[in-house]
Amino acid sequence: MEIVILVSLLSLYCDKTDAECLVISPARLVVKYGDPASSNCSSDTPVQMGWEATQGGTDLTDKEVKSLNWRVDSVTDWNIKPICYTEGGQCQKQLNITVYKLPDSVSISYRKYPDPMVEKHHYQLQCLVQNIAPIERLRVTFYKVNTTGEQTELDTQQKSKDNIKTPENGIYTLDFTPSRDDDRAQLWCSAMLDLGPEGPQPPPVMESDSLNINVLYKPQITMSPGCFSMSITEGDTLSLNCSANGNPAPSYDWLLPQAAPNATEERSVVTITNMAKSHSGEYTCIARNPLGNSTCTVNVEVTVDYLPIIAGLAAAAVVILLVVSCFIYSSYYKHTRIGHYQLKDMLPRRHKNKQVVHHNRMDQSFM
Numbered sequence: 018m019e020i021v022i023l024v025s026l027l028s029l030y031c032d033k034t035d036a037e038c039l040v041i042s043p044a045r046l047v048v049k050y051g052d053p054a055s056s057n058c059s060s061d062t063p064v065q066m067g068w069e070a071t072q073g074g075t076d077l078t079d080k081e082v083k084s085l086n087w088r089v090d091s092v093t094d095w096n097i098k099p100i101c102y103t104e105g106g107q108c109q110k111q112l113n114i115t116v117y118k119l120p121d122s123v124s125i126s127y128r129k130y131p132d133p134m135v136e137k138h139h140y141q142l143q144c145l146v147q148n149i150a151p152i153e154r155l156r157v158t159f160y161k162v163n164t165t166g167e168q169t170e171l172d173t174q175q176k177s178k179d180n181i182k183t184p185e186n187g188i189y190t191l192d193f194t195p196s197r198d199d200d201r202a203q204l205w206c207s208a209m210l211d212l213g214p215e216g217p218q219p220p221p222v223m224e225s226d227s228l229n230i231n232v233l234y235k236p237q238i239t240m241s242p243g244c245f246s247m248s249i250t251e252g253d254t255l256s257l258n259c260s261a262n263g264n265p266a267p268s269y270d271w272l273l274p275q276a277a278p279n280a281t282e283e284r285s286v287v288t289i290t291n292m293a294k295s296h297s298g299e300y301t302c303i304a305r306n307p308l309g310n311s312t313c314t315v316n317v318e319v320t321v322d323y324l325p326i327i328a329g330l331a332a333a334a335v336v337i338l339l340v341v342s343c344f345i346y347s348s349y350y351k352h353t354r355i356g357h358y359q360l361k362d363m364l365p366r367r368h369k370n371k372q373v374v375h376h377n378r379m380d381q382s383f384m
Contacts, residue, residue: 038108039066039101045113047216048092050150056112058101059084064108070099077104092116095150095182115212118184120149123208125159125225128190135308136197136234144206144225146187153178156209157189163202171204200232200264235309236263238302246316255289259302261311267304274298294319 040059048054054073058066063081068074073089087099095116102109128141144157159171174189189206207224210216238244238261249255261267269285274296285304289296301314 039103039110041101041110041112043215045115045215047115047117047212050095050116050118051091051093053088053090054092054114055086055088056099056114057084057086058110060103060108065104066101068099068101071097073099077102087112095184115151115154115216116182117154117210117212117216118148118150119210119221120208120223121147123147123206123223123225125204125206125228133233134195134230136195136199136232138194140193140195142191142193142204142206142228144189144191144208146189146208146223148184149187149208149210150184151182152176152185152187153181154210154212155187156211157187157206158209159189159191159204159206161199161202161204163198164200195230195232197232197234197237197262197264199230200234202230202232203227204230231264233264233308236261236267236304236306236311238304238311238313240302240313240315244313244315246318248318248320249292251292251294251319251321253292255287255292255296255317257287257300257302257315259285259287259304259313261285261304263304263306263308263311265306267306267311270303270305272299272301272303274300292319294321 038060042057042059046054046056058068060066060083063083065078065081066085067077068085068087070087070089071094072092073087075085075087078085085101087101092114097114097116099112099114100109101112122145124145124147126143126145128143131138131140134140142159144159146152146155146157149155153176156173156175158173160168161171162168171193172191176187187208193204205225205227207222209220209222211220238259240257240259259269259271261269271287273287285302287300287302297317297319299314299316301312304311
């Protein structure tokens with residue numbers, strides 16, 4: 018009994034003072050299943066030592082040595098725990114070894130396939146990681162990339178530490194509520210086995226194939242010039258574009274004022290030529306698909322441009338003024354010329370003058 022108690026005390030003492038007992042280098046190993054592994058056990062003073070292990074174990078050495086190597090060509094035991102010990106078990110130390118295996122496959126799917134997927138409805142995605150170990154060191158991340166190429170990390174999950182060493186299947190779920198912006202986006206998940214600094218660097222990552230999603234949503238009108246009041250000049254052409262985003266693609270209906278006979282409708286566009294004052298009123302577009310509808314109303318007021326009328330009246334007034342002026346001038350000019358050049362008034366005067374001159378000449382001759 019005394020010997021057992023003494024050995025126990027020595028074991029406790031050595032466990033607390035491992036630096037003075039045995040040193041294992043490297044103290045921690047991360048080994049891929051089926052790969053070789055090795056570690057060295059050493060002591061400051063020569064002792065008889067051995068390795069206890071399900072693979073690569075060695076008996077106590079016959080002679081005292083300062084070191085003893087443990088080596089395995091192919092690690093196939095998931096729960097292997099090599100222990101280096103000295104004679105009588107006075108000192109012992111366990112090699113910390115992690116055996117890992119990369120997953121056979123990673124896939125993403127719906128827990129229940131949506132038929133169809135509709136915006137603002139709730140769905141559940143799952144990422145299945147098959148045959149991986151140790152599963153507690155696995156981190157699964159869900160990703161989304163939209164049609165513009167922008168990538169978003171949706172969620173990262175990791176199983177709680179349950180000390181399971183053997184390969185397991187991991188199922189990770191994500192609640193997903195799509196919006197219309199998610200239409201034609203892609204979803205996928207990645208599985209990263211993070212085994213710490215002793216493990217492979219960078220940590221190995223395996224990704225699933227992409228899951229293409231088709232999101233149905235009701236129409237949303239993106240109208241030009243917009244759902245508001247506008248004015249247009251009489252005689253001009255009115256064109257309204259009621260384009261809408263929707264999945265499935267929406268159909269269009271127009272509600273027009275009754276006094277708009279010149280309207281032509283082609284899907285989302287309505288065109289009215291030669292707008293008149295009577296065409297004023299509300300022009301309402303309705304975009305429909307099986308999920309709902311969206312409406313947009315434009316209040317159109319047709320105005321009269323008085324500037325051309327005023328310009329026309331002014332031009333007419335100028336023309337009339339010119340005609341009247343020409344008529345007055347012509348009449349006056351004509352009257353003035355007749356008064357100065359009538360021959361019947363001029364001839365008698367010239368005749369009398371000639372007689373006077375003639376008599377004067379005769380008078381001078383007699384003198």
